[in-house]
Amino acid sequence: MLSNLYLASMVLKQWQAGSKVEGEEALLHYSCRFLLQRAEQAFVEIFDNLPNRALGKTLNAVVMPTGRRWNKPHDDLARDIAQRVSTHSALRTKLLENTWDADDGEQRNPLARYNALLVDYDRAEAIYRTVNKAYAKGELPHTALHPEARVEAGLEKA
Structure with missing residues (x-):
């Protein structure tokens, strides 16, 4: 419980002290x-596991008189964050500020490879949409299950 509260205070301190970019909020x-919901869940688990049931219920009523307050984060919020960190954005740039993202040839760096793919993201997305529409219409073989196989089948057909 305390570790979740400590982590939440660190998040707030970083937010207050750091420079803010779009999407960071x-x-x-x-x-x-997420952290407050986990801290609240830890309280509930502590009270539920006390040997004296009456003491657990009393402490629960004192600590949380109106009941549980925090829910898990909404999926829309998670989807927004996932979109921002998986495409070229200010938030992604800030999060990757001090990471090793060079591919020097001797050592393969997955982060550098992914960053190189982001450059062609807009063009690739349009191609995948066109290929998937052709697949849905039955213009491509149904054995092409993988997206790359569909692209290759589309190239052969063109």
């Missing part, structure tokens, strides 16, 4: 909601 809300 969603990450703040997600993190705080």
Whole structure:
């Protein structure tokens, strides 16, 4: 319980002290909601596991008189954050500020490979949509289950 509260205070301190970029507020809300819900759940588990049931119920009523307050973060918030960190955005740039993202040839770096793919994201997305529409219409073989196999089948057909 205390570790979740400590982590939440660190998130708030970082938010207050750091420079803010677009989309970072969603990450703040997600993190705080997640950590506060976990701290509240820890309280409930402590009270439920006390040997004296009456003491557990009394402590629960004193600590949380109106009941549980925090829910898990909404999926829309998680989807927004996932979109921002998986595409080229200011939030992704800030999160990757001090990471090793060079691919020097000798050592393969997955982060550098992914960052290189982001450059062609817009073009690739349009191609995948076109290929998936052709697949849905039955213009491509049904054995092409993988997206790359569909692209290759589309190239052969063109």
